[in-house]
Amino acid sequence: MIHLLDTVPSEIEATLEAWFENRDQPGFRCRQVLEHLFSRRIADPKRMSNLPETLRAELEAEILAPPLEVVSTSESVDGTRKYGFRLRNGALIESVWIPTAERGTLCVSSQAGCPAGCTFCATAAGGFSRNLTPSEIVGQWLHVIADLESTEKQQGVTQIVFMGMGEPLLNYPNLSIALELLTKPEGFAFSPRRITVSTVGFVDRMRELLVDFPQVRLALSLHSAVDKTRSQIVPVNRKYNVAALRNALHEVRSDARRVTLEYVVLTNINDSAAEARALSEFASDTASHINLLPFHPFPGAQYPPTAVKTMTRFKQDVERSGFSGDVTIRRSRGLDIQGACGQLALHAKQPEAK
Numbered sequence: 001m002i003h004l005l006d007t008v009p010s011e012i013e014a015t016l017e018a019w020f021e022n023r024d025q026p027g028f029r030c031r032q033v034l035e036h037l038f039s040r041r042i043a044d045p046k047r048m049s050n051l052p053e054t055l056r057a058e059l060e061a062e063i064l065a066p067p068l069e070v071v072s073t074s075e076s077v078d079g080t081r082k083y084g085f086r087l088r089n090g091a092l093i094e095s096v097w098i099p100t101a102e103r104g105t106l107c108v109s110s111q112a113g114c115p116a117g118c119t120f121c122a123t124a125a126g127g128f129s130r131n132l133t134p135s136e137i138v139g140q141w142l143h144v145i146a147d148l149e150s151t152e153k154q155q156g157v158t159q160i161v162f163m164g165m166g167e168p169l170l171n172y173p174n175l176s177i178a179l180e181l182l183t184k185p186e187g188f189a190f191s192p193r194r195i196t197v198s199t200v201g202f203v204d205r206m207r208e209l210l211v212d213f214p215q216v217r218l219a220l221s222l223h224s225a226v227d228k229t230r231s232q233i234v235p236v237n238r239k240y241n242v243a244a245l246r247n248a249l250h251e252v253r254s255d256a257r258r259v260t261l262e263y264v265v266l267t268n269i270n271d272s273a274a275e276a277r278a279l280s281e282f283a284s285d286t287a288s289h290i291n292l293l294p295f296h297p298f299p300g301a302q303y304p305p306t307a308v309k310t311m312t313r314f315k316q317d318v319e320r321s322g323f324s325g326d327v328t329i330r331r332s333r334g335l336d337i338q339g340a341c342g343q344l345a346l347h348a349k350q351p352e353a354k
Helices: 009-021 028-039 053-062 134-150 168-183 203-212 227-233 242-252 273-286 308-320
Strands: 069-075 081-086 092-099 104-107 111-113 128-131 159-162 195-199 217-221 259-265 288-294 327-329
Touching: 009 028, 081 134, 092 134, 104 134, 111 168, 128 168, 134 168, 159 168, 168 195, 168 203, 195 203, 203 217, 203 242, 217 242, 242 273, 259 273, 259 308, 273 288, 273 308, 288 308, 308 327
Parallel strands: 104 159, 159 195, 195 217, 217 259, 259 288, 288 327
Antiparallel strands: 069 081, 081 092, 092 104, 111 128
């Protein structure tokens, strides 16, 4: 079954018009659905109250069936909310909404599980099921904004980050449709400058993303600027090494785009003074912002939790190595609900890939 939101925005109106014409419905029905969908951000036909009940049922059965089943919602003591969704093949994914005083950031998933194999990530440890469709990607956002409205969360969703389950660039065909749906004027018209796509460094797709969506922000999960270390903890480095990443960032950087380097600090692995110097040099050369993250343990993890003093010392080592840009230690959010970075789907066993 094809979902309407698995279609690029430029084709949705024609698809809907044909669907209504086949049922001898007047043209204004198409405009009503588009108004609900893109202006009011309502994708559930049951909530399209100005349509006849029979049409709503047909829409849901044929082209607007719920792409996700909500199985859980939990809220942290710090206000972070985690959502669990079940896909049609039984796979489980999670999304996390992180509020601050002025914004609400939604961390969405692009795959069920992850095949990238990073050794410090619970999602990778859980295996890989499949890529998400565009409707499943956008459906996370649509559900969360509806939930936040119903619970009167004032921040809403002001930023979207593809930092949930999966490697977004390994699902690029579906990711690109989802980004078009989110950002195009004929779609949901969400600002591309408020969207960040994170990748562990699939260089060819990085270039494609930043050509296709020049205003979308990029976060590179670097985790070491030393090839030997990075290859041990981020397996893709054996194909796309540090030099390849540096060259790619040289090609795509501009005054309007700041690349963020994500760096999970692992005790006695990538936290030495030599690692700090390498990170400083890489970030200086690529005009990047550095975002340091502590490691969050999970059952079976091979690393200890990162101590606060280790994070502070490593940050100082980077700054003393000559880096003049911003170095931030990211505050962990949602730890008590297993919603922090690297913890998603910790409890969920994924079905086999189909």
